Amino acid sequence: MELAIFVLLAGTALGSAILVVFHRNPVSSTMSLVVTLVATAGLFLMLGSPFLAALQILLYTGAILVLFLFVIMLLNVRRERTIHSRAPGLTWGAAICSAIFAGATMRLFWAAYATAPTPPLDAEAFSLRAVARELFSTYLLPFEIIGLLLLVAVVAASWIAKRPGPGEPGEVP
Amino acid sequence: MTPSVLATAALMGVWLFTLINVTPIMLWLERRAPAFMQDRLGPNRLGPLGLFQAIADVLKFIFKEDVNPAGADRTLFLLAPTIGFVASLLTYLVIPFGPVVEIGGHSFPLVVIDSDNGMLMFLALASLSVYGLVLAGYSSNNKWSLMGGIRASAQMISYELALALSVLAALIPAGSLNLTRVVEHQVGHTLLGAIPAWGVFVQPLGFLVFLVAAFAETNRLPFDLPEAESELVAGYHTEYGGLRMALFYMGEYQSMAILSALASTLYFGGWTIPFVDITSVGAWIAGLPGVGDLIGTGLATALVGFTVLMVKTYAFLFFFIWVRWTFPRFRYDQLMRLGWKVLLPLALVNFIAIAALAVAGKV
Numbered sequence: 001m002e003l004a005i006f007v008l009l010a011g012t013a014l015g016s017a018i019l020v021v022f023h024r025n026p027v028s029s030t031m032s033l034v035v036t037l038v039a040t041a042g043l044f045l046m047l048g049s050p051f052l053a054a055l056q057i058l059l060y061t062g063a064i065l066v067l068f069l070f071v072i073m074l075l076n077v078r079r080e081r082t083i084h085s086r087a088p089g090l091t092w093g094a095a096i097c098s099a100i101f102a103g104a105t106m107r108l109f110w111a112a113y114a115t116a117p118t119p120p121l122d123a124e125a126f127s128l129r130a131v132a133r134e135l136f137s138t139y140l141l142p143f144e145i146i147g148l149l150l151l152v153a154v155v156a157a158s159w160i161a162k163r164p165g166p167g168e169p170g171e172v173p
Numbered sequence: 174m175t176p177s178v179l180a181t182a183a184l185m186g187v188w189l190f191t192l193i194n195v196t197p198i199m200l201w202l203e204r205r206a207p208a209f210m211q212d213r214l215g216p217n218r219l220g221p222l223g224l225f226q227a228i229a230d231v232l233k234f235i236f237k238e239d240v241n242p243a244g245a246d247r248t249l250f251l252l253a254p255t256i257g258f259v260a261s262l263l264t265y266l267v268i269p270f271g272p273v274v275e276i277g278g279h280s281f282p283l284v285v286i287d288s289d290n291g292m293l294m295f296l297a298l299a300s301l302s303v304y305g306l307v308l309a310g311y312s313s314n315n316k317w318s319l320m321g322g323i324r325a326s327a328q329m330i331s332y333e334l335a336l337a338l339s340v341l342a343a344l345i346p347a348g349s350l351n352l353t354r355v356v357e358h359q360v361g362h363t364l365l366g367a368i369p370a371w372g373v374f375v376q377p378l379g380f381l382v383f384l385v386a387a388f389a390e391t392n393r394l395p396f397d398l399p400e401a402e403s404e405l406v407a408g409y410h411t412e413y414g415g416l417r418m419a420l421f422y423m424g425e426y427q428s429m430a431i432l433s434a435l436a437s438t439l440y441f442g443g444w445t446i447p448f449v450d451i452t453s454v455g456a457w458i459a460g461l462p463g464v465g466d467l468i469g470t471g472l473a474t475a476l477v478g479f480t481v482l483m484v485k486t487y488a489f490l491f492f493f494i495w496v497r498w499t500f501p502r503f504r505y506d507q508l509m510r511l512g513w514k515v516l517l518p519l520a521l522v523n524f525i526a527i528a529a530l531a532v533a534g535k536v
Binding site: 025027028031034050051053054055057058061062063066067069070073074127128 | 290
């Protein structure tokens, strides 16, 4: 039963991830990404962490991908005419990148499973309380730095988006 | 089938029946109530008080033609109403309507998912319902629909922030994301020894922000810009008819009902009555002559809790209708200004104040 659910969720995640890349319509690609992320949230649930699953759906599917859709619809991106771009070096570049990624993944699994199987993680370590305590004690400084970084990005973005008033530098005639 | 599986199935059945029936009740209420507000009669011919008008409305939805517009993205067009409907339907899973009751020698919590991540799950599932509107707008191949979809995505993301922040502040006194704990905390304490410690008395500002954001999240007037009929024909559902259109209506009424139930739970003590223990009310009902043979104390308590929560929920639903027929629609820039420059700072102020009070041990 558990294996069947895992295969279903993992298969859905992989299948829709492939669709994200190969679908010609950008909105359909985004929706495939939504399916991938929801399936991954299901995998988190199976691993005994409803907290991570809820965060995954709330942040990625509920907010970030809606913004993707917003931008795609606002720019009115047309569907692509061909799946593959004809740029000559692209195939080779993709092959090399895939090889490097596959190698790195294999190395990671090798390191994790070659010597001894990793013991299953304690679900309690990924509960809301445990994550919050770690985030606000051990990782407080990185957490604050990331917050500051995001603030800087927001300020910069709103400065760029601001239309300069008459007489100000950067005014578009 | 173990008793707990049966109990969960029964709870889900009760909730589904309640939520599906919100739509016909609201269809009737939304015709009759504004009629009396405007000194008219409203539909009063079909059945007592015009109650069967809802049945006529449903029949009309079923028999209308199901149109597929030319050039529409067919898959997404058919999928969109279902996504919005299902996402708004699932959020009931974490809302409790009673204490732990004992039925037939087993104890059951009267909530489907009794989880410490309950509120997060609610927000996660609720955040998915925007896809129904956005995809409907995109896939219809209609500029009015597209405008409505774009408005819906921007509006719902903007107001989700204020909503989530006010909800978080409401959870601070109980110190838990489990809504059962939140309700128990509101009953277990009093303010100044006389007022029940309902969220609305502890944080009136947070409640105000929640209420306004809830109107925006459900696209109700004065925030119904995604379907503003004077500018966009019908907005995101311009091209829909028949039952698919009905699914959008049902999704909207369900989200209103569930947000109302959530508001009752977070700010008005949920299934509890101030200063009355509903378990003793349940015991009193079960002790009435002739009743005790039919239902035990546990089932009677569950019924009382459910009734109390529904009374509070329908009070909010009436408020939704009342506001709809009172305020005019916002302009789009006013909507964004209200969301980002008024509600969000107010929610933050409320959050910091409640957090400070909690640290000081006052709430």
